[in-house]
Amino acid sequence: MNRVAVIGAGSMGRQIAVHCAIKGLEVSLYDVSDAVLANASDFSVEYLESRVKKNKLSVEQQIETAKRLKFVESLENCVDGASVVIEAIIEKFEPKAALFERLGRLCPAPTILASNSSNIVGSRLAKVTAGPERVINLHFFNPVLAMDLVEVVVHPEVSPEVESAALEFCKVIDRTSVLVRKEIPGFVVNRIFRALTREAMSLLEGGYASAEDIDLAVTRGLGHPMGPFYLMDVAGVDVTYLARLDEFQETGNEAAKPNEILERLYREGRWGKKVGRGFYDYPDSGDSVGNK
Ligand SMILES: NC(=O)c1ccc[n+]([C@@H]2O[C@H](COP(=O)([O-])OP(=O)(O)OC[C@H]3O[C@@H](n4cnc5c(N)ncnc54)[C@H](O)[C@@H]3O)[C@@H](O)[C@H]2O)c1
Structure with missing residues (x-):
């Protein structure tokens, strides 16, 4: 090997x-x-x-x-x-x-x-x-x-x-x-990530707090190294959107349906750090592991 x-x-x-x-x-x-x-x-x-x-x-x-x-x-x-x-x-x-x-x-x-x-x-x-x-x-x-x-x-x-x-x-x-050992769309980590990001986006869409404050709450309150919005920007808003869409179309599971804000960002080409804008703006988008 x-x-x-x-x-x-x-x-x-x-x-x-x-x-x-x-x-x-x-x-x-x-x-x-x-x-x-x-x-x-x-x-x-x-x-x-x-x-x-x-x-x-x-x-x-x-x-x-x-x-x-x-x-x-x-x-x-x-x-x-x-x-x-x-x-x-x-x-x-x-x-x-x-x-x-x-x-x-x-x-x-x-x-x-x-x-x-x-x-x-x-x-x-x-x-x-x-x-x-x-x-x-x-x-x-x-x-x-x-x-x-x-x-x-x-x-x-x-x-x-x-x-x-x-x-x-x-x-x-x-x-x-x-x-x-048993297949499930999104496997383990992304299913947990999906639950977290879905709730974070619902809070943002409902005007309860800003993306910055939700990220701050998750990093300081839950001890996560990155907040959900920043992490989606790093992973790629497009990747998150397409993965959700595929699961929703395949299973009809409402929990997988992309949030409105995710769909809007995808359509606007705000695909995250690799393109310089996503939930946040990255004027200097020279991400060390990005490709765009
Ligand atoms: N970005 C993440 O955080 C992340 C994490 C884990 C898994 N993934 C998965 O990894 C895969 C790639 O994601 P990415 O973020 O690198 O996407 P990306 O858009 O950065 O790269 C995909 C590449 O595939 C190339 N491509 C498309 N069709 C091809 C083909 N038929 N043959 C050869 N090359 C082809 C494209 O030109 C592009 O360069 C996806 O399935 C994604 O879900 C992504």
């Missing part, structure tokens, strides 16, 4: 790729957009340099990590020889399903085909994939380079070998895993 392919070089994919390369794996990263791929390459250079400046990596580790990280311009070349493929493309079912259908044909078993989706369960993607027993969710958290957790989500078709290999993979990349 020493070769990983990451599909999608946006906020998450580029960080997953860099993290796996730092941990000693050979990594190929691919995106449909050449511009995003070039931007991800610049990001990796800047990030590794910043780690050297902070004495977190030696110059030799920086050079070796960069050698292990390849930016590849075709899906076929990206997945060639990979034992784990991690999909981190847009949070919409149709493009993900089309990709998994291709991956099922391109990647021989027992290659693990993992989705980093925030919400879409592996069994939906397994239905269109040759070798459904190897389709799982490996859900990383943003910023991947700092957040220790990975949710490993399995469905009844997943083989015990794939489940253990996925848990082992998390150990290899030095991340804490939790096993979600």
Whole structure:
């Protein structure tokens, strides 16, 4: 398990790729957009340099990590020889399903085909994939380079070998895993996050308090490191909106229905820190892990 392919070089994919390369794996990263791929390459250079400046990596580790990280311009070349493929493309079912259908044909078993989706369960993607027993969710958290957790989500078709290999993979990349043994959209963390953000947005919509004060209340009163509005801006308002919409359309669960303010921000392109505006404005949107 020493070769990983990451599909999608946006906020998450580029960080997953860099993290796996730092941990000693050979990594190929691919995106449909050449511009995003070039931007991800610049990001990796800047990030590794910043780690050297902070004495977190030696110059030799920086050079070796960069050698292990390849930016590849075709899906076929990206997945060639990979034992784990991690999909981190847009949070919409149709493009993900089309990709998994291709991956099922391109990647021989027992290659693990993992989705980093925030919400879409592996069994939906397994239905269109040759070798459904190897389709799982490996859900990383943003910023991947700092957040220790990975949710490993399995469905009844997943083989015990794939489940253990996925848990082992998390150990290899030095991340804490939790096993979600029965599928549910949003898994564990995002369901809890959804309950929190839904209530926070209702309070804001009702005029009970400002976003700033709600964030302050949650950080100081509940001890969370970030308030819900700031966290949605960091994660991407678009990502939060699309994940909710998908769950609502799939299950009809009213609790998942995007709040009005979330829908408005999505439509206005206020997608959070990566574009310089979301619930808050970021005049200097040079977020260290952003991609826009
Ligand atoms: N942003 C977060 O905080 C976060 C956290 C956990 C999981 N996720 C999940 O990770 C995935 C990616 O999220 P993101 O924030 O990195 O999104 P993003 O918009 O930053 O990046 C998505 C990338 O996928 C590329 N892409 C789209 N279709 C493609 C295809 N068919 N093949 C190759 N590349 C393709 C796009 O060009 C884009 O660069 C989503 O499923 C999201 O739900 C996001």
